[in-house]
Amino acid sequence: xxxxxxxxxxxxxxETVVGTRERVLGGAACFFSVAAMxxxxxxxxxxxxxxxxxxxxxxxxxRGVDLAGLDRAPGQTFHWxxxxxxxxxxxxxxxxxxxxFADFSxxxxxxxxxxxxxxxxxxxxxxxxxxCQQMTHPRLIGCDTMDxxxxxxxxxxxxxxxxxxxxxxxxxxxxxxxxxxxxxxAARGVMxxxxxYLVVKRGEHGAxxxxxxxxxxxxxxxxxxxxxxxxxxxxxxxxxxxxxxxxESVDVASLRRGVAYGTATASFNVAEFSLDGLLSASRADxxxxxxxxxQLVSF
Amino acid sequence: xxxxxxxxxxxxxxETVVGTRERVLGGAACFFSVAAMxxxxxxxxxxxxxxxxxxxxxxxxxRGVDLAGLDRAPGQTFHWxxxxxxxxxxxxxxxxxxxxFADFSxxxxxxxxxxxxxxxxxxxxxxxxxxCQQMTHPRLIGCDTMDxxxxxxxxxxxxxxxxxxxxxxxxxxxxxxxxxxxxxxAARGVMxxxxxYLVVKRGEHGAxxxxxxxxxxxxxxxxxxxxxxxxxxxxxxxxxxxxxxxxESVDVASLRRGVAYGTATASFNVAEFSLDGLLSASRADxxxxxxxxxQLVSF
Numbered sequence: 001x002x003x004x005x006x007x008x009x010x011x012x013x014x015e016t017v018v019g020t021r022e023r024v025l026g027g028a029a030c031f032f033s034v035a036a037m038x039x040x041x042x043x044x045x046x047x048x049x050x051x052x053x054x055x056x057x058x059x060x061x062x063r064g065v066d067l068a069g070l071d072r073a074p075g076q077t078f079h080w081x082x083x084x085x086x087x088x089x090x091x092x093x094x095x096x097x098x099x100x101f102a103d104f105s106x107x108x109x110x111x112x113x114x115x116x117x118x119x120x121x122x123x124x125x126x127x128x129x130x131x132c133q134q135m136t137h138p139r140l141i142g143c144d145t146m147d148x149x150x151x152x153x154x155x156x157x158x159x160x161x162x163x164x165x166x167x168x169x170x171x172x173x174x175x176x177x178x179x180x181x182x183x184x185x186a187a188r189g190v191m192x193x194x195x196x197y198l199v200v201k202r203g204e205h206g207a208x209x210x211x212x213x214x215x216x217x218x219x220x221x222x223x224x225x226x227x228x229x230x231x232x233x234x235x236x237x238x239x240x241x242x243x244x245x246x247x248e249s250v251d252v253a254s255l256r257r258g259v260a261y262g263t264a265t266a267s268f269n270v271a272e273f274s275l276d277g278l279l280s281a282s283r284a285d286x287x288x289x290x291x292x293x294x295q296l297v298s299f
Numbered sequence: 300x301x302x303x304x305x306x307x308x309x310x311x312x313x314e315t316v317v318g319t320r321e322r323v324l325g326g327a328a329c330f331f332s333v334a335a336m337x338x339x340x341x342x343x344x345x346x347x348x349x350x351x352x353x354x355x356x357x358x359x360x361x362r363g364v365d366l367a368g369l370d371r372a373p374g375q376t377f378h379w380x381x382x383x384x385x386x387x388x389x390x391x392x393x394x395x396x397x398x399x400f401a402d403f404s405x406x407x408x409x410x411x412x413x414x415x416x417x418x419x420x421x422x423x424x425x426x427x428x429x430x431c432q433q434m435t436h437p438r439l440i441g442c443d444t445m446d447x448x449x450x451x452x453x454x455x456x457x458x459x460x461x462x463x464x465x466x467x468x469x470x471x472x473x474x475x476x477x478x479x480x481x482x483x484x485a486a487r488g489v490m491x492x493x494x495x496y497l498v499v500k501r502g503e504h505g506a507x508x509x510x511x512x513x514x515x516x517x518x519x520x521x522x523x524x525x526x527x528x529x530x531x532x533x534x535x536x537x538x539x540x541x542x543x544x545x546x547e548s549v550d551v552a553s554l555r556r557g558v559a560y561g562t563a564t565a566s567f568n569v570a571e572f573s574l575d576g577l578l579s580a581s582r583a584d585x586x587x588x589x590x591x592x593x594q595l596v597s598f
Contacts, residue, residue, distance in 0.1 A: 027565040086480065087480035087481075089478075107587070109469035128328050156515070181385065181386035181387075182386075182522075182525065183503075183521070183525055184521050184522065184523040188523075194304075202504065205501065205504040205505075206483075206516075206518060207503075208521065214594065215521050215595065216596070216598065217505075217521060217595050217596060218596060218598070219505060219507075219516035219517070219518055219520070220485050222507065222514050222516060223481075223483065224481055224483040224484050224487075225481070226481065254596075256597075256598040257598050259598070262596050294598065296514065296515065296516050297515070297516060297517060297596040298555075299515065299517070299552075299556050299558070299559050299593065
């Protein structure tokens with residue numbers, strides 16, 4: 001078993017009602033990796049500039065993330081600067097400086113191509129499709145995307161969706177992609193475009209999983225303190241795909257468990273800035289949170 | 300066991316993307332009664348004008364709702380006219396004609412005062428408190444309210460909240476009432492005002508139950524067709540309080556089951572106009588939906 005993730009590695013400047021952090025480790029591939037590494041061997045594909053702090057490389061490497069696919073190029077690392085509303089109901093992007101990420105053209109190192117599981121974080125759908133074709137025999141390909149590609153690259157995205165098994169998007173994106181208002185009808189529309197499995201992420205309201213005719217719904221973990229929601233969706237995907245890569249098979253039961261592990265994982269992430277919440281949690285903490293979720297919904 | 304509900308009996312004109320219905324049976328007390336009567340004996344307290352169609356009286360009576368507390372007064376029945384956005388994300392009140400409901404001053408018939416359970420639908424908190432004092436030995440008093448009273452009658456509402464056991468409000472109301480952004484902290488703030496139990500209703504995102512330190516979360520039933528959300532909160536309360544009135548005791552286990560029955564009940568209500576969805580469902584349908592909810596969240 002092994003899990004390849006392709007996506008951004010970033011330095012984030014984040015302002016919330018709790019405080020501000022400048023140029024801390026972020027990016028979808030990092031959030032995903034640090035979540036998934038609790039469950040399986042993770043191989044990261046990304047690109048950073050020559051300003052990327054060595055301590056972050058060391059941090060990921062020491063945690064066991066395979067960085068053979070992390071490219072270093074002359075220039076600046078992708079930098080995102082965002083500010084959250086005091087009630088976290090919205091956020092504003094103050095700066096999005098792509099830097100070397102603008103020329104990201106992911107090439108998988110040879111050993112990566114044999115991996116069992118692939119996750120395509122939110123990048124240009126053409127790049128996502130290109131990565132799919134580099135894999136030799138993946139058991140499961142997961143994929144994220146966003147309104148920017150749904151609106152701007154519908155043809156490229158349609159091609160990518162025909163190549164992936166699992167799509168993880170939020171409810172607004174599902175409605176936008178399908179042209180439906182109702183999330184259940186939206187899900188059916190999205191699945192007709194290719195993915196066998198769909199996770200609709202609803203933030204503090206939890207997630208819906210669609211697998212064939214099966215529907216699974218799980219609320220988010222109720223938290224009385226949210227510090228930084230950045231990366232919640234990526235850590236959700238990391239927990240879910242990490243569990244699925246380690247699972248004997250991909251079926252409704254393991255997918256449902258995967259959503260629960262994703263939910264548990266994301267709940268640690270949003271409780272601290274950057275990756276701090278995940279990095280201070282152990283696999284035992286994840287398992288305990290997973291059981292707390294089971295208790296949360298039991299009647 | 301028996302359950303008294305005090306609240307509005309109305310004629311609703313409802314416009315949705317599916318169609319329009321004029322002056323159909325509505326009002327919180329009716330929605331609540333038709334939901335709760337699947338579980339227990341319901342006694343209604345309300346007021347209607349001399350324009351109230353006899354067929355609606357017959358309909359409620361034939362279903363077993365005790366109407367000894369339904370007052371008839373000269374004048375018009377409460378009429379609400381609303382229009383829902385095509386995606387049901389919002390609604391606009393086009394007319395709210397209180398009619399005889401403006402002078403509603405609920406007096407419980409003697410046999411009602413012995414009831415085990417009381418539900419105070421959304422009316423002036425002073426009237427709610429007055430009804431509480433008419434009960435001889437209620438086991439459980441549930442209560443609803445809205446932003447209008449939270450903003451306009453905070454002192455009267457505080458007094459009412461000190462007299463009730465269970466409050467059912469939506470997340471915006473919980474935040475408004477407590478002055479907190481975070482729903483968990485909001486819930487704690489609301490419970491400090493009196494209610495031992497709190498249900499935070501989140502529409503299509505389900506409901507949260509707080510009982511002491513226990514938190515229960517249940518998603519709504521995923522529906523691919525919503526016709527008319529009017530009365531969803533009242534039918535939720537009806538299913539929940541109906542179950543609790545019939546239950547041996549009010550504790551975390553029966554409260555959790557109550558939320559599931561409330562969720563099941565509301566899902567039938569929103570699938571048709573007025574009370575049609577509830578009236579065409581049987582207790583067996585409710586039990587089947589309850590089991591479907593258990594399956595929906597199982598992992």
